[in-house]
Amino acid sequence: MSMSAYYQTRAAHHGVVTSDWLAQSQEAATRAVVTGGQEIVDGGKSGRAFSVIDEFNNWRKQPDLAEAVAAIRALAAVIRNSEAKTMMELEIELKKASDSLKSWDTTSISLTAGCDLFMRYVTRTSALEYEDFNSARSRLIERAEKFGEISYKARKIIAMLSQDFIFDGCTILVHGFSRVVMEVLKMAAQNKKLFRVLCTEGRPDRSGLRLANELAKLDVPVKLLIDSAVAYTMDEVDMVFVGADGVVESGGIINMMGTYQIALVAHSMNKPVYVAAESYKFARLYPLDQKDMGPALRPIDFGVPIPSKVEVETSARDYTPPQYLTLLFTDLGVLTPSVVSDELIQLYL
Amino acid sequence: MDSRRSSRAVIDPKVRQVGFFTSAPLPPDRTQSDPPDPIRSPPLADASSPGNSLSPVMIPPPRHPSDSLLRLPHSPSDAFPPPSPTTTTTSLGDFSDDVTAASSPPPAAARVRGRGSSVKQQGAASSFPGGGFEVPPSVKAPSSVPASGLTTVSVVKLPPGISENAGGSVSVEVQSDRALNSKPLKEKTSKAERRAIQEAQRAAKAAAKAEGIKTPAVTALANAKSAKSTKPSPQRNDSAVVVAASEKKGGDRSVEKDRKKDVPHPRMQYDDKSRVQKLKKRSVVKPTEARNRVELFRHLPQYEHGTQLPVLQSKFFQLDTLHPAVYKVGLQYLSGDICGGNARCIAMLQAFQEAIRDYSTPPAKTLSRDLTAKISSYVSFLIDCRPLSVSMGNAIRFLKSQIAKIPISLSESEAKATLHSDIERFINEKIILADRVIVKHAVTKIRDGDVLLTYGSSSAVEMILQHAHELGKQFRVVIVDSRPKHEGKLLLRRLVRKGLSCTYTHINAISYIMHEVTRVFLGASSVLSNGTVYSRVGTACVAMVAYGFHIPVLVCCEAYKFHERVQLDSICSNELGDPDSISKVPGREDINHLDGWDKSENLQLLNLIYDATPSDYVSLIITDYGMIPPTSVPVIVREYGRGQLWI
Numbered sequence: 001m002s003m004s005a006y007y008q009t010r011a012a013h014h015g016v017v018t019s020d021w022l023a024q025s026q027e028a029a030t031r032a033v034v035t036g037g038q039e040i041v042d043g044g045k046s047g048r049a050f051s052v053i054d055e056f057n058n059w060r061k062q063p064d065l066a067e068a069v070a071a072i073r074a075l076a077a078v079i080r081n082s083e084a085k086t087m088m089e090l091e092i093e094l095k096k097a098s099d100s101l102k103s104w105d106t107t108s109i110s111l112t113a114g115c116d117l118f119m120r121y122v123t124r125t126s127a128l129e130y131e132d133f134n135s136a137r138s139r140l141i142e143r144a145e146k147f148g149e150i151s152y153k154a155r156k157i158i159a160m161l162s163q164d165f166i167f168d169g170c171t172i173l174v175h176g177f178s179r180v181v182m183e184v185l186k187m188a189a190q191n192k193k194l195f196r197v198l199c200t201e202g203r204p205d206r207s208g209l210r211l212a213n214e215l216a217k218l219d220v221p222v223k224l225l226i227d228s229a230v231a232y233t234m235d236e237v238d239m240v241f242v243g244a245d246g247v248v249e250s251g252g253i254i255n256m257m258g259t260y261q262i263a264l265v266a267h268s269m270n271k272p273v274y275v276a277a278e279s280y281k282f283a284r285l286y287p288l289d290q291k292d293m294g295p296a297l298r299p300i301d302f303g304v305p306i307p308s309k310v311e312v313e314t315s316a317r318d319y320t321p322p323q324y325l326t327l328l329f330t331d332l333g334v335l336t337p338s339v340v341s342d343e344l345i346q347l348y349l
Numbered sequence: 350m351d352s353r354r355s356s357r358a359v360i361d362p363k364v365r366q367v368g369f370f371t372s373a374p375l376p377p378d379r380t381q382s383d384p385p386d387p388i389r390s391p392p393l394a395d396a397s398s399p400g401n402s403l404s405p406v407m408i409p410p411p412r413h414p415s416d417s418l419l420r421l422p423h424s425p426s427d428a429f430p431p432p433s434p435t436t437t438t439t440s441l442g443d444f445s446d447d448v449t450a451a452s453s454p455p456p457a458a459a460r461v462r463g464r465g466s467s468v469k470q471q472g473a474a475s476s477f478p479g480g481g482f483e484v485p486p487s488v489k490a491p492s493s494v495p496a497s498g499l500t501t502v503s504v505v506k507l508p509p510g511i512s513e514n515a516g517g518s519v520s521v522e523v524q525s526d527r528a529l530n531s532k533p534l535k536e537k538t539s540k541a542e543r544r545a546i547q548e549a550q551r552a553a554k555a556a557a558k559a560e561g562i563k564t565p566a567v568t569a570l571a572n573a574k575s576a577k578s579t580k581p582s583p584q585r586n587d588s589a590v591v592v593a594a595s596e597k598k599g600g601d602r603s604v605e606k607d608r609k610k611d612v613p614h615p616r617m618q619y620d621d622k623s624r625v626q627k628l629k630k631r632s633v634v635k636p637t638e639a640r641n642r643v644e645l646f647r648h649l650p651q652y653e654h655g656t657q658l659p660v661l662q663s664k665f666f667q668l669d670t671l672h673p674a675v676y677k678v679g680l681q682y683l684s685g686d687i688c689g690g691n692a693r694c695i696a697m698l699q700a701f702q703e704a705i706r707d708y709s710t711p712p713a714k715t716l717s718r719d720l721t722a723k724i725s726s727y728v729s730f731l732i733d734c735r736p737l738s739v740s741m742g743n744a745i746r747f748l749k750s751q752i753a754k755i756p757i758s759l760s761e762s763e764a765k766a767t768l769h770s771d772i773e774r775f776i777n778e779k780i781i782l783a784d785r786v787i788v789k790h791a792v793t794k795i796r797d798g799d800v801l802l803t804y805g806s807s808s809a810v811e812m813i814l815q816h817a818h819e820l821g822k823q824f825r826v827v828i829v830d831s832r833p834k835h836e837g838k839l840l841l842r843r844l845v846r847k848g849l850s851c852t853y854t855h856i857n858a859i860s861y862i863m864h865e866v867t868r869v870f871l872g873a874s875s876v877l878s879n880g881t882v883y884s885r886v887g888t889a890c891v892a893m894v895a896y897g898f899h900i901p902v903l904v905c906c907e908a909y910k911f912h913e914r915v916q917l918d919s920i921c922s923n924e925l926g927d928p929d930s931i932s933k934v935p936g937r938e939d940i941n942h943l944d945g946w947d948k949s950e951n952l953q954l955l956n957l958i959y960d961a962t963p964s965d966y967v968s969l970i971i972t973d974y975g976m977i978p979p980t981s982v983p984v985i986v987r988e989y990g991r992g993q994l995w996i
Contacts, residue, residue: 250969250978286969286976288794288868288901322978338980345984349974 004296006108068114076144107296109246154331177207178243244277251322251337263324272326672704739875783973806836807872880964880979892966928954
């Protein structure tokens with residue numbers, strides 16, 4: 001059974017060690033070695049490909065670093081290690097590296113989006129005539145470094161923007177562990193706002209447990225729910241805050257499994273659903289329904305052995321259509337879902 | 350990731366500046382790197398008006414030269430309404446020395462108003478007052494830039510120049526005053542001054558056409574021009590009187606004319622008798638009005654069909670004003686041989702290509718203006734045969750803008766070759782290649798095991814289905830069809846021949862069949878700015894039922910069919926077909942209950958051709974710019990609607 005490396009890494013970040021996670025990480029480690037071996041066999045150029053993915057994985061392991069940033073840092077490493085003498089050559093190398101990264105983990109949207117963004121920047125600015133190759137190269141590297149800062153700043157901007165929406169005495173429902181949402185809540189706590197957080201358990205990652213832990217450290221009143229109790233408690237909720245793995249062209253979001261459910265319940269009870277996502281997560285995908293995306297599977301540990309005849313739905317993510325979302329908080333500002341396509345058109349066309 | 354993004358990050362994040370905003374001066378790499386970037390940077394004082402989406406990229410360069418230029422003849426040119434009347438009166442004063450001494454205060458005030466507003470326009474690149482005229486002043490600025498000595502002249506003459514268009518059958522409320530006032534002005538000018546004025550007007554008109562003034566304006570201009578050229582100056586009085594009279598009449602129709610200025614020709618309101626008569630006088634096709642028309646649709650043209658064709662066919666060899674290729678295409682429209690947005694557009698453009706190839710400029714006329722007038726006359730003939738579709742309207746606008754952009758220095762054969770290749774490129778890029786891109790995007794949405802429903806016969810959808818089948822995807826097709834055209838039958842025949850498994854049903858059974866369907870693919874005649882899909886009648890039903898069943902509806906439409914107008918219902922703009930085709934069922938002579946329906950006073954038959962599908966029912970629009978949600982249509986229109994000017 002294939003497994004989404006993206007969701008696996010996230011689980012690693014969350015640090016909730018489960019037995020199946022251990023087993024899978026073992027398996028993944030052996031798989032990486034095998035793939036690396038295959039790629040070495042490919043030839044000289046593939047030595048680079050191997051290092052890109054390796055590099056990327058190194059960066060990705062850092063819990064605070066966003067996927068897209070890790071990808072771009074990996075591509076920056078490609079530029080640094082490259083022996084190309086002209087812009088064209090460098091572009092081709094980068095394209096190859098970017099493609100190999102994307103194909104290595106097809107389920108990660110921010111990885112794809114980050115690679116695309118960087119490649120777009122490279123192609124758009126590579127035709128400048130006044131630059132010589134070395135200065136162009138250093139500019140690209142510097143740009144890649146800066147991207148990390150931008151992404152970090154993006155979280156701060158989003159947190160600042162959302163402060164106005166958190167009022168004293170409000171109850172916020174949070175699903176899954178999103179670093180951006182964590183930043184939002186942290187800043188609200190620092191601004192001495194009085195609010196309460198209900199967080200779902202977030203099976204199978206159980207990331208909600210970690211979130212509850214963090215919030216408790218900040219002295220924010222936290223209540224843990226099992227995923228099924230969302231509709232039960234929706235009455236006392238004032239708003240729902242979620243992050244996003246990717247924001248798609250229709251304005252909908254792709255996020256951890258369970259987000260769609262919560263959005264549906266919130267919508268039917270007229271509660272606003274706010275999404276906190278950085279702008280580099282905007283992707284040129286357009287899912288029409290839940291099955292329209294590539295599968296991202298994450299095995300579930302039920303704690304008891306399951307007979308082999310029984311199938312398990314192991315998809316790790318779902319798609320929430322834009323009509324259930326109220327607002328998107330991004331580093332570009334507070335947007336409605338229909339603006340996402342506007343931004344994407346201007347960026348990619 | 351772009352540099353524009355980093356520059357935006359330093360602005361207060363609470364304020365999101367959409368579109369135009371003041372920013373720091375452009376760093377050199379930005380201007381080179383990013384076509385949309387200049388849109389964001391130039392400072393615009395009143396950029397908030399929605400009409401300001403006109404050619405934003407053209408604003409930055411002319412601003413500075415025109416600013417400095419305007420400073421020469423007039424004092425504070427950038428100063429807006431308060432100081433401008435004074436400046437205009439002063440500079441107007443020196444011009445009008447030899448001009449009518451008897452200029453009464455209202456004309457002066459109107460002229461000042463016109464002048465002031467045009468100065469304002471040149472200075473601030475804001476939209477025209479009142480008339481909603483679509484000529485962006487920034488484009489006029491370049492025209493006045495080279496003629497620096499004539500700046501005064503050109504600025505003053507612009508309002509009358511434009512109201513010349515009004516001088517014909519079309520007038521704009523705001524400019525009608527100017528027309529009245531400028532006519533006496535012109536009579537008193539000397540010949541040399543008139544020539545100078547005409548030169549400036551020509552330049553201004555060329556620039557104005559670059560923004561694609563609508564057909565009526567240019568038609569009327571052509572008429573006015575020809576009228577003027579035939580009348581010697583002693584008759585100017587008469588023409589002025591005639592114009593004034595028509596202006597008076599135009600007064601009560603001014604609201605409509607106003608609307609007409611904003612609105613392409615097909616939306617002329619046909620319940621206005623005088624306008625209809627005027628139109629009929631000019632037309633080659635002499636249609637007779639249908640009887641028993643539905644009251645609600647009186648504003649749409651409806652004529653007797655079928656009776657025209659033999660008459661027109663016999664006239665084929667007696668044409669003097671029409672090129673035979675255009676005549677042929679018109680007849681094909683009339684008889685229904687060519688139908689479908691793309692087919693009609695391509696046929697029309699190819700006919701124009703031939704007409705341009707056989708065209709030769711008459712002496713003492715410029716190619717661009719004369720050819721534009723000719724094209725306009727062809728277009729009115731085609732409209733008489735069958736009202737224009739949006740795709741054709743956009744193509745005509747493109748062609749006229751290309752004609753207007755031809756430099757005067759170009760020789761006739763070169764100009765014709767340029768136009769020929771421009772039309773070729775338009776057809777290729779906007780239609781043929783666009784269709785390929787659409788097919789490429791759309792097949793990613795078809796999975797094995799899908800049941801795809803389509804309505805009628807859309808060329809884009811047919812290509813998608815064929816291509817998906819070639820790629821080996823396993824799916825089946827449900828074709829929904831309706832009377833009276835039964836277009837689905839042709840599609841069915843073609844698909845079955847290719848080996849697809851198809852189901853054919855009528856639109857009555859749509860809710861019966863919908864539960865089996867997984868995706869709905871629809872074509873469109875046009876997509877409007879509010880996301881409304883304007884397509885064959887029945888499309889809205891199909892989309893609504895699909896929405897009710899939570900089935901995604903995908904609309905496939907090339908981007909050249911997008912239009913910036915907004916339509917809320919299917920009534921205000923539509924096309925009426927032949928009612929007899931409803932009353933008779935081909936092949937079933939026994940169904941004769943409606944024979945003689947026109948004799949009954951209580952019975953009216955309505956055969957609508959198009960309907961409007963609200964954007965809520967549409968999940969996705971597939972265009973050659975990618976897959977976009979219906980809310981992003983105005984973005985495409987804004988960013989790329991003027992893009993064809995830079996081809």
